[in-house]
Amino acid sequence: MDFSSLVTAMPGLVSGMMLTLKLLVLAIVGGVALGTLLALARLSHNKLLSNLAGFYVNYFRSIPLLLVITWFYFVVPFIIGWLTGTNEPIGAFYSCLVAFMMFEAAYYCEIVRAGIQSISRGQVNAAYALGMTYSQTMRLVILPQAFRKMTPLLLQQSIILFQDTSLVYAVGLMDFLNSARSAGDIVGELHQFLLFAGLVYFIISFGASTLVKRLQKRLTV
Amino acid sequence: MISIKNVSKWYGDFQVLTDCTTEVSKGEVVVVCGPSGSGKSTLIKCVNGLEPFQSGDIIVDGISVGSPKTDLPKLRSRVGMVFQHFELFPHLSITDNLALAQIKVLGRKEDEAKKKGLALLDRVGLSAHAAKFPGQLSGGQQQRVAIARALAMDPIAMLFDEPTSALDPEMINEVLDVMVQLAHEGMTMMCVTHEMGFARKVANRVIFMDKGAIVEDANKDEFFGSPRSERAQAFLSKILQH
Numbered sequence: 001m002d003f004s005s006l007v008t009a010m011p012g013l014v015s016g017m018m019l020t021l022k023l024l025v026l027a028i029v030g031g032v033a034l035g036t037l038l039a040l041a042r043l044s045h046n047k048l049l050s051n052l053a054g055f056y057v058n059y060f061r062s063i064p065l066l067l068v069i070t071w072f073y074f075v076v077p078f079i080i081g082w083l084t085g086t087n088e089p090i091g092a093f094y095s096c097l098v099a100f101m102m103f104e105a106a107y108y109c110e111i112v113r114a115g116i117q118s119i120s121r122g123q124v125n126a127a128y129a130l131g132m133t134y135s136q137t138m139r140l141v142i143l144p145q146a147f148r149k150m151t152p153l154l155l156q157q158s159i160i161l162f163q164d165t166s167l168v169y170a171v172g173l174m175d176f177l178n179s180a181r182s183a184g185d186i187v188g189e190l191h192q193f194l195l196f197a198g199l200v201y202f203i204i205s206f207g208a209s210t211l212v213k214r215l216q217k218r219l220t221v
Numbered sequence: 222m223i224s225i226k227n228v229s230k231w232y233g234d235f236q237v238l239t240d241c242t243t244e245v246s247k248g249e250v251v252v253v254c255g256p257s258g259s260g261k262s263t264l265i266k267c268v269n270g271l272e273p274f275q276s277g278d279i280i281v282d283g284i285s286v287g288s289p290k291t292d293l294p295k296l297r298s299r300v301g302m303v304f305q306h307f308e309l310f311p312h313l314s315i316t317d318n319l320a321l322a323q324i325k326v327l328g329r330k331e332d333e334a335k336k337k338g339l340a341l342l343d344r345v346g347l348s349a350h351a352a353k354f355p356g357q358l359s360g361g362q363q364q365r366v367a368i369a370r371a372l373a374m375d376p377i378a379m380l381f382d383e384p385t386s387a388l389d390p391e392m393i394n395e396v397l398d399v400m401v402q403l404a405h406e407g408m409t410m411m412c413v414t415h416e417m418g419f420a421r422k423v424a425n426r427v428i429f430m431d432k433g434a435i436v437e438d439a440n441k442d443e444f445f446g447s448p449r450s451e452r453a454q455a456f457l458s459k460i461l462q463h
Binding site for chain 2: 144145
């Protein structure tokens with residue numbers, strides 16, 4: 001097999017990887033933020049709030065990610081256009097980003113919820129007894145401890161997200177996998193490019209996973 | 222200062238507090254004792270609103286704890302509380318544990334809060350440990366820090382919820398010493414504790430609880446000398462036997 005055409009195609013592959021990473025990082029940040037809010041809502045004493053959040057989580061965990069991606073690409077712009085009366089397309093990148101954020105938030109929510117529940121009730125009482133409000137207690141006392149405990153799990157979930165970003169190919173976004181596929185198609189060497197893409201995904205995911213395991217060991221000691 | 226009026230509390234159908242009424246005046250030290258499950262911890266947690274109660278009322282410095290209109294965080298910031306399991310914040314250094322609520326709740330400047338925290342740390346004999354984290358201290362040391370943390374808020378009264386129950390025997394005295402010193406300085410204190418030696422030494426009054434009710438509420442000498450209720454007599458004879 002001849003891999004020389006890979007070198008020629010490298011700029012395209014690199015820009016594909018940049019898009020993948022940009023999508024990944026923004027989706028993690030948005031997903032964890034939304035997931036944390038959902039977790040707080042699920043743990044709320046307000047029945048309506050906790051039921052709504054529970055429904056959200058169960059709903060998104062019960063449908064395929066690919067469906068969410070296509071749904072946001074085709075349906076949401078239509079609804080927004082219908083609501084605002086304009087006809088501006090959102091674009092594949094932003095519709096995918098929103099889809100990933102909302103989908104992953106359901107998974108991050110469960111991790112954050114478990115993290116918060118692992119902190120003893122006594123810590124909440126101690127913060128309250130010092131005069132802190134609910135929001136201060138969460139921001140200054142509970143979440144910092146919870147996030148410390150759940151960092152390994154959040155990272156593992158993010159590695160899965162990294163692999164799942166390749167699904168954007170369904171709406172034609174040129175991420176790393178799609179760039180490799182299309183470059184391979186053009187030069188007629190699809191196998192080499194797909195093998196290469198597989199190797200890159202493996203190295204990044206496996207490497208990150210190994211690092212997370214090491215971090216986990218350090219945190220538990 | 223603290224007046225508890227006919228407080229009752231239920232968990233579902235189970236009544237944990239039954240018509241509790243008592244008073245803690247300014248500068249008074251009141252010890253609450255009784256067998257486990259008698260509701261002492263629940264009662265003291267009602268005083269600063271950590272536990273809600275369904276009937277009766279508690280008035281702290283003229284403010285009703287039970288009223289939905291009360292700004293509970295503000296009221297709590299004026300009442301110090303020390304817990305059985307210390308509850309220092311493990312992700313913060315001792316200095317930050319002492320300063321956090323002063324800064325975020327009372328709005329003190331950072332250097333002012335840290336200075337105050339260090340002064341109190343010195344008072345409980347731990348100034349050498351300011352930069353450490355809670356996990357690096359012994360239980361007795363952590364509890365002394367917890368007392369200093371509560372004092373840093375300049376409380377009008379202090380609540381102690383079994384402050385020595387989770388400690389190794391040789392660490393109990395270092396914590397009790399700090400509490401005795403506080404009592405001598407005139408701090409208003411309500412202490413749930415089994416330390417009868419402490420009660421004898423500094424308490425003005427002793428409250429004995431059983432099955433969620435206040436069975437005996439007497440001044441110290443009366444309580445230890447001639448408890449009226451049989452339940453308190455039995456309790457005292459058991460714990461003072463050795």
